[in-house]
Amino acid sequence: MDTGSAVPPASPASRNSIALDPADPDAAAKAIGLLAASEGYLVDIIVAPGDTQYATVPDLDPIGELAEALQQASDRWKTLRIITSVEGAMWFFQSCAPTVVPNLEEFSLELLPTTPPFFFSSTYAMPILFHPTSNSIAVHLALRTHWVKFPSLFSSAITSLSLDLRPEEHKLTQLLDLLELCPNLRHLTMKAGCNSSRVFEDPAPPDRIVSLPRLITIVLDNLRHFSRLNCLNFSSSLQELVAYDFIWSLSNFTTLAATLPHCPLLLTVTLRGRDEKNTSALPVGLEPVPLPHAIKFDAEGTLKSEAFIERFHLPFVQDLRLTGLSSRAVSLLLENAPLVESVELVLFSPKISGTASEAPLIHSSLTSLTAHVMDTVRGIGEWELPALQYLSLSTNRTRAPPSIGSVLYAFLSANRSPLRVLHFYAMEVSGQGFISCLGMLRQLEEMRLIECRVTKEVLVQMSKSNTLPVLRRLYLVLRDTRSICLNDIIQLLRSRKKSGKPPLSGVVHFVDSRGVARKDIDVLTKSFGLDVTTGGLA
Known part of the structure; x- marks a missing residue:
């Protein structure tokens, strides 16, 4: 196969996408026919069974033949999405290894549970021998009992990585092994499903830190605890940190306080957390957490956790979004954000006046305010916003x-x-x-x-x-x-x-x-x- 030949970059949408069932005995023949019909254009390939919830242990011959058929046109792969069992994935990658993918822009692998389970291993890394010539590939991995391992050239080309993490199977050591080989990573998303992953609570080898010198954005979604986030070093490049559905705990706050102020390029911070059940009283006298360069700050909490949020100092923030806080906490954050111009609030307002959670909103230069008031508009008349x-x-x-x-x-x-x-x-x-x-x-x-x-x-x-x-x-x-x-x-x-x-x-x-x-x-x-x-x- 001549991987250096020119490939038309675009085609009619109907010829761009090829969907194949790995359990179909005729999948390989269909792939050959569909690739021929696409007239040499780059293609988006989806390999997925009809039922994407569970998979039986498959007959491996069809998926192996399919992999070999697709490999013949690997120079035309633009995106490749594979949804199958662990066994099916192993056989697919073994059947088409090695593969040169000069035009690949996106790769997605989602491993389904098998019924019954075939075998388990939380440490084995499945080899995927793809060899790119481009220097920018987006990868999405929804793994289960196995990790994956790419050649160094492929890992170096990964600029965007999205990981769906499972609660028990995924360990911090294996995560660090994967990230360590991605020095050019710019965007990292780690998401847990219904049950939160505890990957950043696991012990790691002492003093092991993986450097991600080009990371711009990190997203943590449903990772309730991330006290070991300091195993990743992204301070010199990070511009945006997003954390959804985490717990406002002292350990998480301490991690944020130790990390964020040391990111000189950090511009956007989003912290939408929740309270931990049966949380003890929050400590008093928490140290301020300065975000010296951030221009956007978005935080969500409750009356119980707002003591953490109000410790952030925002000297250059221009856009501020706060959800679930009292007017007292919002007022304090406005004081900590002297340059803020636009504020969006979902404001908790007690039904009884004169409580300690109430305070007027005061700011001399705020020009835009969007507020959703939960219970009452009482107190708005006391706001001091002369530039609004x-x-x-x-x-x-x-x-x-x-x-x-x-x-x-x-x-x-x-x-x-x-x-x-x-x-x-x-x-x-x-x-x-x-x-x-x-x-x-x-x-x-x-x-x-x-x-x-x-x-x-x-x-x-x-x-x-x-x-x-x-x-x-x-x-x-x-x-x-x-x-x-x-x-x-x-x-x-x-x-x-x-x-x-x-x-x-x-x-x-x-x-x-x-x-x-x-x-x-x-x-x-x-x-x-x-x-x-x-x-x-x-």
Whole structure:
């Protein structure tokens, strides 16, 4: 086979993908026919059984013949995905070894459990003798009882590696053996399934550290504990660390505190953890954890674990996302992030006022705030955000939305914020408090009232000549026409046009279309440029 011959880089989609069942006795002949029909283009190859949940111990002859047939066109492999049993995988790779894969960009291997299990080994590394000529290959491995071993040339070409780790079979020593041969790795994802992997809790040989000098991104998904993460050295290159579904424990926090401040290129940190069951009281006096170069910080916790999160100091963070924390913890983090411009919150708010978990949000330069409030909007009137231009507030209380008028009025009166965009979801905006706010929004350009209770009186106030003088975009999602009908909106638009205000664009959506007249829809769409939709949720 001439692996140096030119191969067309693209083809019609129907000729790009080849799917084959390794248990099919005719799989090899089908592969030859499909490869011939693809007219020499690069191909995406999937080798997978019909049932991808379990596999019986296979007849190895068909999969061996299939491997030999595919090997004849290995210069055209663009992606190769194999889903089979351990035994099937071993026979496949043995039958086509060695194989030159000059155009391979992605390789995926998923090992299925066999019924009954054939044999077990958590230390044996299955050889995969692929030899690339490219220097960038993405690899996904969902292994079970065996690890794999690539030739050094292939390992050196791996720039992205995704590992699905199992709870018991995968040990830290074998993981380090695999990673040690990937010096050019840039993206590493390690994910556990329903049962968390404990790979980073395993003991490792003393002082063994694997260097990953080019690693940019590391993702830990459902690895509850990672106290041995210090076995990997990526401090000189890491730009993003993401950890999902881990435990906010002292050992994990200590690992993060010892690792993250020493990554000079670290720009993005995502820490979405959970509380450990039966956690004892958290230690007091935890040392601050500076992230001196990070510009994005995303953390999730609860009142129990927020003591860990609030210890992070974020001197250059511009984008901040916090979920499940109290206003007290959020306020402290805002103090620790003097340059933050955009904040997204899912805010825990106690039903009883005056608790220790409450504190006003204060920041002198914050321009954008999106907040989902779990229980109450109480306290918003005490926020001090004088530079705020974008405000979005939402709750889940669509049946009994909280009244926002009085607290918004208090906020606007105290801050004189130059609000340009205002979004409300599931809020009560029909009272006099909200009507009074409209006259204060002199710079508002966009308003969205989604699933809010709006009355005709609100539209009448919006139509006055001195109200919302620069508003250009309006989005309304209304349950029905009992409080507002399309004719009320038509009167609003006519009044604004008469007073010389900018024309409004946007959408008016009625979930219940009863009472929505066709003629009114035509007037709004043709004369005023507003879209009107009905039915279901917008």
